[in-house]
Amino acid sequence: METRQLESTPGFVIYDLPGAQHYVGETRLGSRLIPGNATMLLRHITYVFATLEQQRSGASVGLKSDPSDAASAVEALATELVDDFTSGKLSTGPGLRLDAELLAPVLAHDQRNLIGNDDCDGISFNSELIGVGATSAAASLVGGLDGKRIAIEGFGPAGLGIAREAAAAGAIIVRVATAKGCANGQLDPVALAEAWLADGEMCVATLSGNGEPAKPWTVWKDDVDVLFCGSKPAAMSGDGASTAGATPVIAFSAAAVSSKALAVLRAAGTPVAADFVAAVGPALGWWADPALTHDDLRAATADTVNAVMSETASHDDGPFMAACYRAEAFLTTWQDELPFGRPLG
Incomplete structure (x- = not known):
């Protein structure tokens, strides 16, 4: 697991597995966010991908700002990681204290099929x-x-x-x-x-x-x-x-x-x-x-x-x-080591 500190705004990005084709996970907002608290959130996504036999990985973005500073923090994130977002290497969505409107500068670059956002009776x-x-x-x-x-x-x-x-x-x-x-x-x-x-x-x-x-x-x-x-x-x-x-x-x-x-x-x-x-x-x-x-x-x-x-x-x-054994069997086909810890609270 790799944690990268953001330079343009207080915060971090966590990447679960090295060498993945894509990284996916939520962006959360909070002045007291701790990287370790996101581990199981991104591990869940990693095991979803392993279940589907895809060489992709979970990720998590943490913006260590007060809600009153959310807009400027998101703008900084969108600018600093623009290459990762526009290439599709990193895809994210609204998490703790963020909605789609606040995260719009980042979501504008999302390369995924967004059919999942369609409204279905509320x-x-x-x-x-x-x-x-x-x-x-x-x-x-x-x-x-x-x-x-x-x-x-x-x-x-x-x-x-x-x-x-x-x-x-x-x-x-x-x-x-x-x-x-x-x-x-x-x-x-x-x-x-x-x-x-x-x-x-x-x-x-x-x-x-x-x-x-x-x-x-x-x-x-x-x-x-x-x-x-x-x-x-x-x-x-x-x-x-x-x-x-x-x-x-x-x-x-x-x-x-x-x-x-x-x-x-x-x-x-x-x-x-x-x-x-x-x-x-x-x-x-x-x-x-x-x-x-x-x-x-x-x-x-x-x-x-x-x-x-x-x-x-x-x-x-x-x-x-x-299901863990099944997912891990696939992970061993492209990872030298399994990630530490299964998706359990």
Whole structure:
């Protein structure tokens, strides 16, 4: 892993693997950013690429500025790294405290196919693809989603994508959680969308009849057939894993399962689908033929996840570790050493 300090503005760029064809990752903003805190964010992307057998790598840009100085910091970044951005060597997108409007001077140089930015009923197509991938992973572990009860931790755009795909497959959504709380009941995807688009993370209060939502951690119960998690790195902690019982867990964002949680779940024989498998959809679109349609990429996402899960789901060490072994086997074909640490919170 290489960290390069920016010269034109306080900040840094982290490149995970040497010699990659392209580097991809978020740009984050904050005066107290620490390079080490981004490690699992970029490692997640590296393992996504390895899952797809692409010689590409995760990266992360950190702008160590206050939000009031965001515009000038982004302008400096766009100028200093213009060659990397225009050549396609480095591609980035909005992360912590940045949106597409603020990051526009950098995004103007993005060489990727941006079909993933298309709007799909209030969420991006990328979020829809994560929904396709996550539900495909879940279906492979529980024999299809028809009639299955599910819970979604980290409900947001990607969570809404999961809810829509799961409901279309016949699943019953009984619980969703954000940082503001947890809503329970048989939840309709249309009502979920309306609440999220209107109230963001406070949607759990709306979905609870404008009453007091349950505490966020109550999402971790073993009374469902599938648990999806993806609010942040280490969203599922060891404590959360201990209450999940034997319920299959599907991670859908970077390092959403902590190393302690994975150990607890493995000891219980609970299958865990890796975040870098469930979330391959957006990466499939980044260098896709412009002629490919939304339906083409949806199908490619489902086919890719199903193929990986078919190969890894019954491994003695569980699907998460099997997916790591699979990704690492590809990495050894073009890297002298494996990166230190797997995508775990």
